Amino acid sequence: MNTNLLDVKNLCTYFYTDEGVVYALDGVSFSVKKGETLGIVGESGSGKSVAALSVMRLVQTPPGKIVSGEVLMNGENLLKLSGKEMRAVRGGKIAMIFQEPMTALNPVYTIGSQIMESPRIHRGLSRRQARRVAIEMLEKVGIPLPEKRVDDYPHQLSGGMRQRAMIAIALCCNPELLICDEPTTALDVTIQAQILELINDLKKEMNTSVLMITHDLGVVAQVSENVLVMYASKVMEYGGVKEVFTDPCHPYTKALLESMPAVESGRERLHVIEGMVPSLSNRPEGCLFHPRCERRMEICKTLRPELIMAPAGRWVRCWLYASGPRTLGSIERG
Amino acid sequence: MDFLLLKFILNRLWQAVVVLVGVTLIVFVMVNVAPGDPVAVMMEKKADAATIERIRQQMGLNDPLYVQYWTFLKNSFSGDFGNSYFQKLPVRALLARGFAVTGSIAVGVLLFSIAVGILMGILAAVFRGRSADRLIMLVSTLGMALPSFWLAIILQLVFGLWLKVLPISGLKSFKAYILPSVALGMIYAASLARLTRTNMLDALNQDYVRTARSKGAGETAVVVVHAFRNAAIPILTYLGTLMKSILGGSVLVETVFAINGLGRLLVDGIMKRDIPVIQGCTIYIAAVFVLMNLVIDLVYGLIDPRIRAAKES
Numbered sequence: 197m198n199t200n201l202l203d204v205k206n207l208c209t210y211f212y213t214d215e216g217v218v219y220a221l222d223g224v225s226f227s228v229k230k231g232e233t234l235g236i237v238g239e240s241g242s243g244k245s246v247a248a249l250s251v252m253r254l255v256q257t258p259p260g261k262i263v264s265g266e267v268l269m270n271g272e273n274l275l276k277l278s279g280k281e282m283r284a285v286r287g288g289k290i291a292m293i294f295q296e297p298m299t300a301l302n303p304v305y306t307i308g309s310q311i312m313e314s315p316r317i318h319r320g321l322s323r324r325q326a327r328r329v330a331i332e333m334l335e336k337v338g339i340p341l342p343e344k345r346v347d348d349y350p351h352q353l354s355g356g357m358r359q360r361a362m363i364a365i366a367l368c369c370n371p372e373l374l375i376c377d378e379p380t381t382a383l384d385v386t387i388q389a390q391i392l393e394l395i396n397d398l399k400k401e402m403n404t405s406v407l408m409i410t411h412d413l414g415v416v417a418q419v420s421e422n423v424l425v426m427y428a429s430k431v432m433e434y435g436g437v438k439e440v441f442t443d444p445c446h447p448y449t450k451a452l453l454e455s456m457p458a459v460e461s462g463r464e465r466l467h468v469i470e471g472m473v474p475s476l477s478n479r480p481e482g483c484l485f486h487p488r489c490e491r492r493m494e495i496c497k498t499l500r501p502e503l504i505m506a507p508a509g510r511w512v513r514c515w516l517y518a519s520g521p522r523t524l525g526s527i528e529r530g
Numbered sequence: 531m532d533f534l535l536l537k538f539i540l541n542r543l544w545q546a547v548v549v550l551v552g553v554t555l556i557v558f559v560m561v562n563v564a565p566g567d568p569v570a571v572m573m574e575k576k577a578d579a580a581t582i583e584r585i586r587q588q589m590g591l592n593d594p595l596y597v598q599y600w601t602f603l604k605n606s607f608s609g610d611f612g613n614s615y616f617q618k619l620p621v622r623a624l625l626a627r628g629f630a631v632t633g634s635i636a637v638g639v640l641l642f643s644i645a646v647g648i649l650m651g652i653l654a655a656v657f658r659g660r661s662a663d664r665l666i667m668l669v670s671t672l673g674m675a676l677p678s679f680w681l682a683i684i685l686q687l688v689f690g691l692w693l694k695v696l697p698i699s700g701l702k703s704f705k706a707y708i709l710p711s712v713a714l715g716m717i718y719a720a721s722l723a724r725l726t727r728t729n730m731l732d733a734l735n736q737d738y739v740r741t742a743r744s745k746g747a748g749e750t751a752v753v754v755v756h757a758f759r760n761a762a763i764p765i766l767t768y769l770g771t772l773m774k775s776i777l778g779g780s781v782l783v784e785t786v787f788a789i790n791g792l793g794r795l796l797v798d799g800i801m802k803r804d805i806p807v808i809q810g811c812t813i814y815i816a817a818v819f820v821l822m823n824l825v826i827d828l829v830y831g832l833i834d835p836r837i838r839a840a841k842e843s
Contacts, residue, residue, distance in 0.1 A: 254743055258659075279749075287746035294737060294744075302738040304759050304834055314745045349835040365745065 200268075201405045202228040202251070202373055207265035209243075209250045212258065216477040220246040220260070222429040225503075228373065233399065233406040235416030235437065237452070238426035241473045244409045247426070248375045251407070252292055253282055269373070288318040291366035293395075295378035297358035301350040307334070307361045308346035311368055318369045333364035337394060356387035360394065367398055374399065375407045380415060392419055413456055417441055425449050428474050428484040431503055435510025445512040447491045483515065491516065535831075542827065546820045553816040554606050557809050558599050571803045572615040602809075611810035616802055621810035628779065628792035629814075631701060635791065636776040638711030639718065643772065647719035648765065651726020656753060658731060666723060673720030679782035682713035686786070699788040710787050714780055718772045725768055729761035736760070762833055770826035777818045 209221035221243045228234045236244045249255045251267050253274065267274040274285060286292075291314075294300040302310060311333055312326035321329065327346065334342035337360040350358055359379060366374055376395060380388035396419055399406050408420055416423050416437060423440050425433040425448065433446040444450045454467035471488040474480055480487055486496040495515050506517040561568075569582050569591065577585075586592050590601060605611065611621035654666040689709060690698030697706045733739065734757050742756040779793025792811065799807030831838035 252744060254740060283746045283748060285746070286744055292741075292744040294741060296737055299737040300741045302742070302756055302760070303836060310741075313742070313747060317746050349839075351836050351839065362741075365741070 199229055200227040201230045201232075201270065202407075203266070203268040204247075204251065205266040205268070207247070207250055207267065208263040209246050209255055209260060210263050211260045213477070218477045219429050219479065220476055221250060223265075224426070224429075224431055225265075226424050226431070226434060228405045228407060230372075230405055231399075231403050232422065233396075233408055233420040235408045235410065235420035235423040236426060237410060237413055237416050237423060239411060239473050241428075241476065242426040243429040243476070244411075244426050245377055248292065248377050248407065248409050251375065252286055252290060254286075254292075284318065287314045287371075288369050289371055290373045290375060291369065291371040292375040292377065293359070293362050293366050293379045296382050297355055297362050298350075298382065300362060301358055303350055306347050306349055307353070307364075311346075311361070311365050314365065314369045329368055330364070333368045334361070336367075336398070337361070337364045339364075355383055356391065359383060359387075359391050363391075363394060363398070367402065367404070370402055371404060373405045373407065375409070377409045378411070379408075381410070381412070388415075395419070413441070413452065425452070428479060429476055430484060430513060431511070432485065432514075433510065433512050434503070435508075439508065439510060443508060445506045445508055445510065445517065446485075446514050447489050447516075448485050451488075451490070483513075539824075539828070542824050546824060549820050550607075550813070550817060551603070553813060554603050555599070557812050558602055561805055561809060562595065562598075566803065568615075568803070568805050571805075606809075606813055611813070612806035614799075614807050615804045617804075621806045624795055624807065625792070625810050625814055628790065628795040631789055632777060632779045632791040632793070634701070635707060635710050635714065635789070636773065638707045639715040639776050640769070640773065642711045642715035643718040643722050644769070646715075647722025648726050650719070650723040652730055652753060652758065654723065654727040655730030655734060658727075663727075667727070670720040670723045673716045674724075676716060677782075678713050678717060678780065679786055681716055682709070682783050682786040685709045685713055701789055710783055710789065713786075714776065714783050718776075722765065722768060722772075726761065726765055729764050730757055733757035733761040759833060763830060763837075766826060766829060766833065770822050774819050774822045777822075778815045 204227065205225050207221055207224045208219075211218040211220055224243070224247055226234060226236075236247060238244045246255065246260075250262050251274070253262070253267075255262060262275060265275070269285070269289065274282065277285065301307070308327060308330045311330035312321075312323070315321045315326045315329045316323070331342045331346050334345055339345050339357055339360050345353070345357075350361070353361065359382075363379075374395070379395065380391050383391060392415060395406065398404070406419070408416065410416060420437050422435065423433075423437045424431055425440070425446065427448050433440060433444065433449045440449060441453065444453055448469075451467065451469045455469060457466055469488055474484060474487070481500075482498045483489070483492070483496040483501050486492045489496065493515060499515075501513050501515050501518065503511050503513045504517060506512040506514075567582070569585050569589070570577075573582060573585070590598060593601075609622050611625075613620050614624055617624060650666045650670065654663045657663045686698040686709065689696040696709055697703065698709065700706055701710075730753075734753070736757075738760075739752060739757055742752045747756070777792075779791040779796065781793040781797045783789075784791045784793045792814070795807060796811040796815075798804070799811060
C-alpha cells in the first residue's frame with residue numbers, strides 16, 4: 197500500500213529567458229511519507245527552491261514553466277488541478293515558510309490579519325473566529341502576549357519573532373505538508389535552533405510532513421529522516437539521513453560533507469569544491485558534476501548517468517556505481 | 531499615540547502658518563515693486579490727480595509700507611482681500627464662485643484619472659509584456675503628449691458636434707462636467723497609469739505577494755489587497771500633486787469650455803492689473819498647496835504603519 201503523502205515524479209521546470217532555456221529542475225523525483233521530514237540540500241542554484249515552488253505551483257509563469265512530471269498528493273496530481281482547486285490546496289493542505297521573514301510578511305498589515313487570511317479562505321471562519329485562531333497560533337509558536345502582538349505590524353517584531361509569525365501563518369489551517377524554504381538562513385544561530393525545534397515540535401504535535409529545503413547540512417541532520425542531495429537541477433543522491441551522512445556514495449555528497457566545519461576533526465583548512473555550479477542554461481556534457489569531481493572517469497565526460505540504486509541501498513547518480521544497476525528508469529529521465 | 535499624532539498635526543499646522551505668512555510677504559512686495567500706480571489703473575486714466583490722491587489716502591496707500599503690510603496680513607488671514615477694482619465685488623466672493631466651479635471640475639478630474647489611470651496601470655502590471663500592457667502604455671504615452679486644450683476641442687467636436695451626446699460649454703448639467711474632466715484629466719490619468727504600473731510591478735515581485743499566493747489567496751485579493759496597498763504611497767503623492775495643480779484652475783481649458791473658474795479669474799486679474807484679485811488668487815493657491823501637503827502626509831500614515839511609527843517617535 198502506498199503510504200506516501202507526496203510523490204513527485206520526474207518533475208521538470210524550465211525557465212525560458214532571453215539568454216536561453218534555464219533547466220532549473222530536470223527530472224526530479226522524491227516522496228514524502230506521512231509525518232516524515234525530507235531534507236533537500238544543495239548549493240545556491242541547484243534548483244531546490246524551484247522544486248518547492250513547483251510543488252506549490254508558484255513558479256512565476258512566464259518565464260518559468262513546469263514542463264513535465266507529476267506532483268501526486270494523496271494520489272491526486274496537483275499539476276492537473278484548476279487554478280481554483282489549486283488555491284484550495286495552497287495554505288490549506290500544503291503551506292510554505294520562506295527564507296526572509298523580513299520581506300515575506302506584508303509590511304502594511306498586522307500580523308493578526310495576515311494569519312487570519314488562511315482560516316478565512318480555507319475554513320470560512322468569520323473575522324472574530326479567525327482572530328481567535330490567530331491568537332491561539334501566536335501562543336502556539338511561542339510569541340509572548342499574543343493578545344497584544346496580534347495587532348502588531350511586522351516591523352515591530354524581531355527577525356525570530358517574525359519567523360515564528362510566519363510559522364503561525366503556515367500552520368493555522370493544519371496543513372498535511374509544510375514546505376520550509378531555508379527557514380533559518382536569515383536568522384542568528386541561537387534563534388535558528390529555536391525555530392528548528394519549534395518546527396519539529398509542531399510537526400510532531402500536528403502530524404505534519406515537512407519538506408525542509410536548505411543549504412545547511414547541519415539543519416538537515418538535525419531535523420530530517422531522509423535527504424535529497426541536489427546539484428545543478430538534478431538529484432545526485434537520495435536516501436536516509438544517517439546513511440548518507442555517515443557513508444556518502446556520491447563524490448559530490450562527500451565533498452559537501454568535507455567542506456563542513458567540524459570541531460573534532462582538527463583540520464586547519466576546510467575542504468573546498470573547486471570550480472562553480474554550472475550555469476543551468478549551458479550545462480556541461482556528461483555528468484553535470486564531472487568538471488569539479490575528484491573521481492571523474494572518461495565516461496563521465498560524455499554520458500549522463502542515470503539515478504540508480506547503489507549497493508549501499510540508496511539512489512545515486514554516478515558512474516562509479518553503474519555495475520549491476522537497478523535504474524529508476526520509468527520515473528527518472530537521464 | 532494619539533497625543534503624538536496631535537503633536538505632529540499641530541507642528542505641521544504651525545509650519546503651514548509660517549509658509550503662508552512668507553507667501554503674503556512675497557506677494558505684497560511684488561505688487562509694490564511692480565511699476566504703475568494701482569489707483570491710476572483702477573480709475574482707467576479717467577480721474578484727475580487730486581481724485582487719485584484722495585483715493586490713495588482712502589485706501590491707505592500713503593501709509594508706511596509696514597503699516598500697509600500689517601493691514602494686508604491681518605485682512606488676508608481673515609479671508610478679506612478687498613474688492614476687485616473692476617468687478618466691484620469682494621475678492622472673497624469671486625474666489626468662492628471660482629472655487630465652486632474649479633473644485634467641482636477637480637473632483638471630476640480626480641475621479642476620472644483615478645478610475646482610468648489606476649485601473650489601467652494595474653491591468654498593465656498584471657499583464658506585463660503582453661499586448662494589453664503594450665496597448666495601455668501606447669495610449670498613455672499619447673495621453674501625456676496631447677495638449678489638454680487641443681484634446682478639449684477635439685472632444686467638443688466628436689461628442690458635442692458630431693455625436694451630439696454631451697454639451698460643449700458651460701456647467702449647467704452633470705453631463706457638462708464630463709468633457710472638461712476628461713480633457714483636463716487625460717494627462718493625469720496617463721501619468722497615473724504609468725506610475726501605477728511601475729509601482730505595481732515592483733510590489734508584485736515582492737516576497738509578501740508570494741506569501742499571499744502560498745496562503746491560497748485569489749488573484750484579485752493578491753493584486754488589490756496585498757500589492758496595491760504597498761504600491762499606493764507614490765501614487766498618493768502624485769494624486770496630491772494632481773490636486774494642487776487642478777485646484778489652481780486651468781485657463782486654457784476653462785476658456786475652451788466657457789467656464790468661469792479660478793484659472794480665468796487669475797489670468798483676467800493679471801491682464802487688468804486687478805491687484806486684490808491677484809493677491810487673493812495667489813494666497814489661495816499657496817494655501818491649497820500647503821493644505822494638500824498636510825493632507826498627503828497624514829494619509830501616508832494611514833496607509834503605511836512604518837511611516838506612522840517614524841512620525842510618532
